[in-house]
Structures are given as C-alpha cells and as structure tokens.
Amino acid sequence: MTRFALRYLLRRLVVAYATLLVVMTLLFVLLRAMPGSFVSAMTTPGMTTAQTARLEAAWGVHDPLWMQYLRFLLNYQTGNFGWSPTMHAPVAAVLARRLPRTLVLFGAAFLACYAVGPLVGMVLGWYRDARGGTLALALSLFVYATPVFWVAWLLVWLLDHRLGWLPSAHMVTQFPAFDVAPLPVALDFLRHLALPLLSVAAVGWVGATLLVRPAMRDAARSDYVDLARAKGLRERTVLFKHAGRNALLPVTTSAALALAFLVDGAVVTETVFSWPGMGRLIVTAVLDRDYPLAQAAFFLVAVVVVVARLGLDVAYTYLDPRLSFGGRER
Amino acid sequence: MTDRAPNDGSRASNDAAGAAPAPATRASSRTRRALTRLLRTPLALLGTAVLAVVTCCALAPDLVAPHDPGWVAYVGTGDGRLTLAQSRSLPHPPAFGDPFFAPLGTTAAGHGVLTELVYGARTALLVGLAAALLSSLVGVPLGLASGYYGGWVDEGIQRVVDVLYGVPFLPFVVVLVAMRGASTTNVVLAIAATAWLNNCVVVRGTTLSLVERTYVDAARAAGLPTHRLVARHVLPDVLPVAAVLLVQDAATAILAHATLAYLGLADVTTASWGAMLQRVQATGHVFDAPWWLLPPGLAIASLVAAFYYLGHALSDVTEVD
Numbered sequence: 001m002t003r004f005a006l007r008y009l010l011r012r013l014v015v016a017y018a019t020l021l022v023v024m025t026l027l028f029v030l031l032r033a034m035p036g037s038f039v040s041a042m043t044t045p046g047m048t049t050a051q052t053a054r055l056e057a058a059w060g061v062h063d064p065l066w067m068q069y070l071r072f073l074l075n076y077q078t079g080n081f082g083w084s085p086t087m088h089a090p091v092a093a094v095l096a097r098r099l100p101r102t103l104v105l106f107g108a109a110f111l112a113c114y115a116v117g118p119l120v121g122m123v124l125g126w127y128r129d130a131r132g133g134t135l136a137l138a139l140s141l142f143v144y145a146t147p148v149f150w151v152a153w154l155l156v157w158l159l160d161h162r163l164g165w166l167p168s169a170h171m172v173t174q175f176p177a178f179d180v181a182p183l184p185v186a187l188d189f190l191r192h193l194a195l196p197l198l199s200v201a202a203v204g205w206v207g208a209t210l211l212v213r214p215a216m217r218d219a220a221r222s223d224y225v226d227l228a229r230a231k232g233l234r235e236r237t238v239l240f241k242h243a244g245r246n247a248l249l250p251v252t253t254s255a256a257l258a259l260a261f262l263v264d265g266a267v268v269t270e271t272v273f274s275w276p277g278m279g280r281l282i283v284t285a286v287l288d289r290d291y292p293l294a295q296a297a298f299f300l301v302a303v304v305v306v307v308a309r310l311g312l313d314v315a316y317t318y319l320d321p322r323l324s325f326g327g328r329e330r
Numbered sequence: 331m332t333d334r335a336p337n338d339g340s341r342a343s344n345d346a347a348g349a350a351p352a353p354a355t356r357a358s359s360r361t362r363r364a365l366t367r368l369l370r371t372p373l374a375l376l377g378t379a380v381l382a383v384v385t386c387c388a389l390a391p392d393l394v395a396p397h398d399p400g401w402v403a404y405v406g407t408g409d410g411r412l413t414l415a416q417s418r419s420l421p422h423p424p425a426f427g428d429p430f431f432a433p434l435g436t437t438a439a440g441h442g443v444l445t446e447l448v449y450g451a452r453t454a455l456l457v458g459l460a461a462a463l464l465s466s467l468v469g470v471p472l473g474l475a476s477g478y479y480g481g482w483v484d485e486g487i488q489r490v491v492d493v494l495y496g497v498p499f500l501p502f503v504v505v506l507v508a509m510r511g512a513s514t515t516n517v518v519l520a521i522a523a524t525a526w527l528n529n530c531v532v533v534r535g536t537t538l539s540l541v542e543r544t545y546v547d548a549a550r551a552a553g554l555p556t557h558r559l560v561a562r563h564v565l566p567d568v569l570p571v572a573a574v575l576l577v578q579d580a581a582t583a584i585l586a587h588a589t590l591a592y593l594g595l596a597d598v599t600t601a602s603w604g605a606m607l608q609r610v611q612a613t614g615h616v617f618d619a620p621w622w623l624l625p626p627g628l629a630i631a632s633l634v635a636a637f638y639y640l641g642h643a644l645s646d647v648t649e650v651d
Contacts, residue, residue, distance in 0.1 A: 015492050146627065147585060153616050157616070263501070
C-alpha cells in the first residue's frame with residue numbers, strides 16, 4: 001500500500017514539476033513573441049545608442065536563443081527573478097511583499113464562500129421540487145452570472161458612498177490619524193478587508209451551491225434518509241446532519257477548481273479596490289511593460305496553483321479510502 | 331390545454347420509435363422527446379426568451395435601437411457641436427422629448443445608452459458562441475479519443491491537460507492579449523485556449539463509461555470500423571454532455587470578455603457591454619450615473635444567466651449532472 005502511495009506521490013510531483021517547466025517555457029516564448037526586443041520597453045527616447053546597447057548587453061538580448069532559454073530556466077529554478085525596472089527593486093522582494101496580501105484576502109474569501117454556499121445548496125437541493133425551488137435556483141444562477149467588478153462597484157456605492165460604513169480602497173489607511181499600535185492597525189486592516197471580501201463572496205458562494213444541489217437530490221432519495229425520518233428525527237436534523245453531510249463530497253473534491261476561480265477573482269477584485277496584491281501586480285506590470293516583474297508574478301501564481309492542486313490531490317487520496325492509490329481513475 | 335400539446339407530441343414520437351426501431355429514428359425521437367421536455371421547463375423558456383431578444387438585437391440592431399451609433403445628444407447625427415453647458419450636462423439621465431430623446435439616458439460622450447446596449451449585443455453573442463464552438467471543437471474530439479483509445483493516447487492527452495490546468499486562466503489571458511493585441515479575435519482565441527480543457531476531461535469521463543457498455547462491445551465484435559462505431563454508438567450519448575458544456579462555455583466566455591474589457595484588454599472600438607462598463611469607469615462616472623452603469627451589467631448578467639439556465643435545463647432533461 002505504502003509503496004503504491006509513494007509511487008503515486010512521485011508521479012504527481014513529476015507532473016507538477018513538468019507543469020512549471022511548461023509555464024516557464026510559455027512565458028519565455030510569449031516574451032520573445034511580442035513585437036520588438038523586450039529591452040525596448042525599458043528604453044526612453046532620450047537614451048543614446050551606447051546606453052541602449054549597454055542595456056541590451058546587460059539583459060543578454062544578443063545571445064543565441066537556446067542560451068537565453070537555458071539561462072532563463074536556470075535563473076527561475078534558483079529563485080533569481082531579476083530586477084524590476086518600474087519598481088526599482090529586485091523582483092523577488094516585490095513578490096515576497098505582495099503574495100501574503102493576496103493570500104489573506106482570498107483565504108478569507110474562500111472560507112466565506114464555502115461557509116455559505118454549501119448550506120444554501122443543501123436547502124435548494126432538499127426543497128428542489130417546492131414552489132420556490134426553481135425561483136431560488138434562477139436567482140442564484142443570476143447572481144453567479146454577474147461580473148464581479150460590477151457587483152463590487154454596486155457594493156462600494158452602497159456601503160461607502162451612500163452609507164459611509166466601510167472604506168473602499170487600499171489595504172490600510174494611507175496617513176492614519178490613529179496611533180500605529182497593533183490593535184488599531186489590525187482593526188483598520190479588517191475594515192479595509194471587508195468590502196473586497198464581501199464582493200468576492202457575493203458572487204463566489206454560488207459555485208459551491210451548484211455542486212451541492214445535485215448531490216443533495218441523490219441523498220434525499222437514499223435509504224438512510226428514510227431511516228432517519230422513520231426514527232422520528234426532526235426534518236432540519238435529517239437535512240443538515242444526515243443528507244447534507246453526504247452531499248458535501250463533491251465540494252471537497254472540486255476545491256481545486258474553486259482555487260482557479262479565486263485566482264481570476266484576485267486579478268479583478270484587487271484592481272477594483274486598489275488592493276496591493278499579486279493579481280493587480282500582474283495587470284499593472286503587463287500594462288506598464290515591466291516584463292521581468294509580470295513574468296515572475298505570473299510564474300508565482302502558477303506555482304501557488306500547482307502546489308495547492310498537488311496538496312489537495314494527495315490529501316483526498318488519504319481522506320477518501322475509495323480513491324485508490326496508484327492507478328487512480330478519474 | 332397548454333399541457334396537452336407536448337404530451338401528444340411525446341406519445342407520437344414514442345409510437346414512431348416502437349414502429350421502426352432503426353437507430354436513426356430512435357435517436358431523432360429521443361431528441362424530440364428531450365426538446366418537448368425542455369420546452370416545459372420554466373428555466374429553459376426564460377433562457378430562450380432572453381436569448382431571442384439578444385439575437386434580435388445582434389441581427390438587426392438598426393431596427394431595435396432608438397438611434398444610430400453616431401447619434402449625439404442635443405445635436406443628433408449631424409456634425410453640430412455641443413455648447414459648453416450642454417456638454418457639462420452629460421452624461422444625461424433618461425430624457426423624453428425636448429431637447430432630445432434617450433430612453434436610458436446618455437453616456438459622457440452623448441451617445442444613447444440604449445443604443446450602445448443594443449449594438450453591443452452582437453459582440454457578446456459572437457464572443458460567447460465562437461469561444462464555445464472553438465473549445466468544443468478541440469475538447470470534444472480529444473476527449474473522445476482519450477476515452478475510447480485509452481493507453482498512450484489517453485496518457486498523452488491527459489498529461490497535456492494536467493499541465494495546462496496548472497496555468498491560471500485570467501493571468502494567462504491577460505498576458506496573451508497584452509502581447510498579441512486586444513482584438514476581439516485574440517480575446518476569443520485566448521478564452522478558447524483554456525476553456526477546452528474542461529470539455530476534454532468531462533467528455534473523456536463519459537466516453538470511458540460508454541465504452542464499457544455491452545452494445546459497444548457487440549458492435550466491436552460485429553466488426554464495425556472504429557469511426558462508424560464511435561459515430562453511431564458513442565457520439566450520440568456524448569452529445570448531450572457536449573451540449574451542456576457548450577452552453578456553459580458560452581456563458582463563461584461572455585463573462586471573461588467583460589472582465590478583460592474592464593481591465594482595458596478588449597477592443598474598445600467595437601461596441602460591447604464590457605467596453606461600456608470600462609468607459610463608465612474611465613470617465614469617472616461609476617457612482618453618479620446609475621442609468622449608465624446598471625444597464626450593461628444587467629445585460630451581461632441576463633445573457634450569461636440565460637446560458638446557465640439553458641445549461642441547467644438541458645442537463646435536467648438529458649439527465650447529465
């Protein structure tokens with residue numbers, strides 16, 4: 001058993017590593033495929049030819065392509081991401097500052113979505129054939145269909161402009177009037193976290209709902225639910241404790257897909273709320289033509305996704321004994 | 331009265347299937363039965379209605395829109411100029427009668443919001459359908475091959491899918507579009523380049539379960555060539571799954587296009603709902619011109635929801651989950 005588990009783990013590791021190699025190659029190709037050499041993004045019209053030539057030599061633009069590719073692969077695998085021309089700082093330092101902020105926002109959003117979504121899904125699946133069932137499903141699907149940034153604007157309008165309850169930009173107050181002590185700073189941070197969190201969660205919960213709802217239908221038809229009813233348990237107990245728990249399985253196995261949703265959400269939400277995280281960094285770096293930074297930021301997001309997928313995959317095989325190690329069929 | 335017609339229709343098709351059990355008739359009667367059941371689902375009706383309205387706007391925007399796209403408040407389609415006071419009053423809330431008529435108000439440039447909305451329908455529908463068709467054309471055959479042949483074909487295709495799943499979607503599209511230019515074609519290609527993965531995985535799963543059925547074994551034993559076996563005995567049961575996926579892909583593509591437009595990565599010269607929202611933000615009217623902010627968002631949500639509704643109704647009818 002353990003031998004199979006080890007082999008499975010090794011296989012997953014190889015696939016994860018191959019994924020990162022492909023992402024690196026993709027980034028390298030994309031960088032070379034754009035019009036002009038990528039040094040041209042860093043030059044200004046005032047530069048002399050000698051300065052431009054020195055810049056090109058420093059970035060190794062004239063080396064053969066295979067040499068550039070190997071150097072790129074080597075640098076990335078040793079954690080050498082280069083220098084950001086717009087931030088005037090090492091790329092690795094910029095990323096190390098940005099990544100935790102994104103993880104905090106989207107960790108919280110993930111928890112919020114998965115606290116609300118499955119509960120709604122259980123109720124919707126249970127009362128599937130009731131009069132309001134279709135209406136409730138239609139409404140949740142409509143919510144799921146709204147663009148996240150638009151919902152964010154509406155929430156900002158309501159909670160910031162109209163009611164003035166929550167701040168709608170940045171991660172902390174820029175020039176605070178309060179003392180910089182741990183507690184006020186933490187409260188200030190939480191107040192700034194509330195609106196972005198609310199916008200992501202306002203749309204994101206439906207994903208889990210849609211997964212639980214069909215599973216709930218199967219659970220509602222099962223014998224153990226009949227048994228629980230026959231024992232005289234309350235309807236609510238049967239719904240949440242007996243049927244609901246079993247309907248949760250598809251949610252846990254598809255958390256990896258939810259991860260992708262959150263990465264996409266990060267790009268948009270961080271742009272709306274000026275949240276200084278990774279998603280916004282990618283967009284601004286691409287638009288400012290800061291290619292070393294954009295490349296590395298993209299790569300880091302891919303690393304996070306790949307590592308999380310690997311972790312989840314391995315965790316499932318331990319959590320659910322029905323998924324056999326080794327030759328697992330999906 | 332309303333209930334009778336579909337009942338009669340389905341019974342008639344059942345009779346037809348009983349009388350002539352040839353595969354073609356069986357398949358067509360099954361499709362007809364599924365269609366009649368589909369038309370009895372409220373979600374499907376709602377989705378079809380929204381889709382019909384959007385299609386009308388996309389096909390003949392000049393008949394539906396109150397003005398042509400060049401129309402400007404106060405001065406109309408001529409080349410008159412706005413006075414300072416007039417341009418200060420833009421974006422203008424909904425106005426009927428003097429000095430101009432604009433049912434949903436105007437944008438900061440003086441164009442009618444309803445007119446832009448109607449003219450944007452074509453882009454939304456085009457992006458959704460093109461991206462969905464493209465990702466189906468790539469994903470469904472690969473999924474079929476992967477599930478049917480198994481072995482190294484399966485291994486190869488699934489490893490590629492595994493690797494590409496690790497690439498985050500929106501950042502990838504952002505990079506791709508920023509480097510290849512923000513034309514609608516590029517946006518569609520970028521969306522389809524990642525959307526086919528899901529189709530491939532789902533179709534592979536369905537094919538795997540179908541290949542183990544007795545009738546496929548029987549057909550194989552009878553010496554049916556592979557292409558005919560797949561076309562006659564596997565594909566008909568894969569198609570409902572593919573249809574559900576197609577509709578869902580269209581929905582996600584429209585949302586992705588709107589998101590890219592918001593990030594400034596879509597073609598702003600063609601009229602589209604995402605570009606409208608982007609202009610609302612670019613001109614700084616997000617919080618003071620609700621007549622301009624709300625319609626594009628609602629339009630996107632309605633069209634995407636319509637596709638979701640159709641997808642759900644389809645999967646209910648064909649018993650796909």
